[in-house]
Amino acid sequence: MTSAVAANRKPKVIHPLWVRITHWLNALAMIVMIGSGWQIYNASPIFGFTFPRSITLGGWLAGGIMWHFAAMWLLVVNGLVYLTLGIISGRFRRKLFPIRTHELARDIGDALRFRLTHDDLSVYNAVQRLLYLGVILAGVVIVLSGLSIWKPIQLQELTALFGGYESARVVHFLAMAAIAGFLAVHVLLALIVPKSLRAMITGR
Amino acid sequence: MARIRKAVPGVDPKLLVKDAAKLLPDPARRAFLRGGMSLGALAFLAGCDIVDGPSAESALSKISFFNDRVQAWIFGLNRLAPTYPESAITRPFPFNAYYTEDEAPEVEGDTYKLKVGGLVQEKKSWPLSELYALPQEKQITRHVCVEGWSAIGSWTGARLSDFLQRIGADTKAKYVNFICAEGYSTSIDMPTALHPQTQMTFRFADEILPRAYGYPMKIRIPTKLGFKNPKYVTEMYVTNDYPGGYWEDQGYNWFSGL
Numbered sequence: 001m002t003s004a005v006a007a008n009r010k011p012k013v014i015h016p017l018w019v020r021i022t023h024w025l026n027a028l029a030m031i032v033m034i035g036s037g038w039q040i041y042n043a044s045p046i047f048g049f050t051f052p053r054s055i056t057l058g059g060w061l062a063g064g065i066m067w068h069f070a071a072m073w074l075l076v077v078n079g080l081v082y083l084t085l086g087i088i089s090g091r092f093r094r095k096l097f098p099i100r101t102h103e104l105a106r107d108i109g110d111a112l113r114f115r116l117t118h119d120d121l122s123v124y125n126a127v128q129r130l131l132y133l134g135v136i137l138a139g140v141v142i143v144l145s146g147l148s149i150w151k152p153i154q155l156q157e158l159t160a161l162f163g164g165y166e167s168a169r170v171v172h173f174l175a176m177a178a179i180a181g182f183l184a185v186h187v188l189l190a191l192i193v194p195k196s197l198r199a200m201i202t203g204r
Numbered sequence: 205m206a207r208i209r210k211a212v213p214g215v216d217p218k219l220l221v222k223d224a225a226k227l228l229p230d231p232a233r234r235a236f237l238r239g240g241m242s243l244g245a246l247a248f249l250a251g252c253d254i255v256d257g258p259s260a261e262s263a264l265s266k267i268s269f270f271n272d273r274v275q276a277w278i279f280g281l282n283r284l285a286p287t288y289p290e291s292a293i294t295r296p297f298p299f300n301a302y303y304t305e306d307e308a309p310e311v312e313g314d315t316y317k318l319k320v321g322g323l324v325q326e327k328k329s330w331p332l333s334e335l336y337a338l339p340q341e342k343q344i345t346r347h348v349c350v351e352g353w354s355a356i357g358s359w360t361g362a363r364l365s366d367f368l369q370r371i372g373a374d375t376k377a378k379y380v381n382f383i384c385a386e387g388y389s390t391s392i393d394m395p396t397a398l399h400p401q402t403q404m405t406f407r408f409a410d411e412i413l414p415r416a417y418g419y420p421m422k423i424r425i426p427t428k429l430g431f432k433n434p435k436y437v438t439e440m441y442v443t444n445d446y447p448g449g450y451w452e453d454q455g456y457n458w459f460s461g462l
Contacts, residue, residue, distance in 0.1 A: 067264065
């Protein structure tokens with residue numbers, strides 16, 4: 001088979017170019033969206049705390065809003081390209097499925113005992129599959145709840161789906177918290193396993 | 205928190221009292237792009253020239269104007285804001301401005317006249333008695349603040365679209381601009397001005413509009429963020445020249461549609 005021959009000649013491509021480009025554009029968009037989102041949150045906190053000014057983006061509310069509604073285009077366009085290519089190339093199906101309960105239980109156990117290995121970067125373990133799938137879903141929820149807050153009249157059916165304007169704000173916040181939590185674990189693990197970071201840059 | 209008093213509150217930025225902490229302040233406006241993240245993460249990911257203050261601000265402004273056009277396109281003239289039962293009204297309804305409640309303008313109803321100008325046939329000033337005689341209707345809708353909070357209120361008044369027809373306004377013009385007693389101003393697109401729920405408001409919760417909520421006249425626009433709903437309106441004109449507004453000129457998105 002030609003692909004097998006190609007694979008023998010040079011190291012196997014773990015992440016094709018489109019994955020790497022959309023990954024880093026998404027990283028940029030997410031950082032801007034989260035930093036500016038914290039700025040916006042601080043103007044009217046939902047919970048009893050605010051984010052330290054030093055980790056917010058935009059300097060004041062209007063600046064935060066400007067960044068947020070600029071980076072949203074990058075987040076959404078890049079996200080749609082990623083989802084479309086992920087589905088039509090079969091990458092999601094190949095890499096993220098199936099997620100089997102017993103594998104998940106085993107891998108979570110291994111992960112907690114720091115025994116989860118990354119010998120083959122091209123195959124995701126069950127914990128990775130669950131987290132990557134989960135963060136993709138959180139990404140979809142954060143965009144839809146964001147649209148509900150931005151356009152609660154023009155998109156009122158969508159806003160109603162989230163239980164109205166006020167609860168859409170809470171959903172938007174929780175989706176951010178999920179993504180920020182993922183980000184912390186994701187970055188930490190990439191630093192612990194540097195070859196995974198290299199693969200996301202060079203593809204191999 | 206320091207309070208700077210003035211007999212008549214004006215647009216003096218020093219009056220940014222209440223929201224000093226959240227709607228940040230003048231001296232720090234240049235800090236627009238500062239903050240650990242912008243310089244750290246963005247310089248790393250996006251290249252240094254993008255985080256250079258003025259050029260980033262100008263790029264962001266361009267995107268904000270682009271977003272105005274997108275929102276105008278999304279806006280549906282017959283897309284109505286959801287309405288609520290009386291029981292859903294937020295009590296007490298919050299007061300919000302760039303000054304404190306005791307600094308709100310006190311407009312004399314007896315001498316008040318709404319000045320109407322620009323691209324209209326009938327350029328006259330309207331005393332309250334004539335404005336009150338316009339056909340009125342009540343709406344119970346959600347007020348959404350740019351800060352993120354929202355509150356449901358009850359507003360009664362005349363449809364702005366009826367009034368614009370009556371004064372022979374050029375409804376092909378682009379903007380309607382509002383000027384307020386304390387010097388505040390804001391402007392809206394003509395389609396929003398013609399929206400059936402856009403209202404010249406004279407009553408709040410069935411009572412003559414209290415001073416806190418904009419006596420004698422507020423423009424209630426449920427399809428726009430709160431700061432686009434001016435209070436203490438004394439002047440209205442129709443124009444094709446982009447009028448901007450108090451907050452809009454400082455960086456808030458102009459269209460700010462919901």
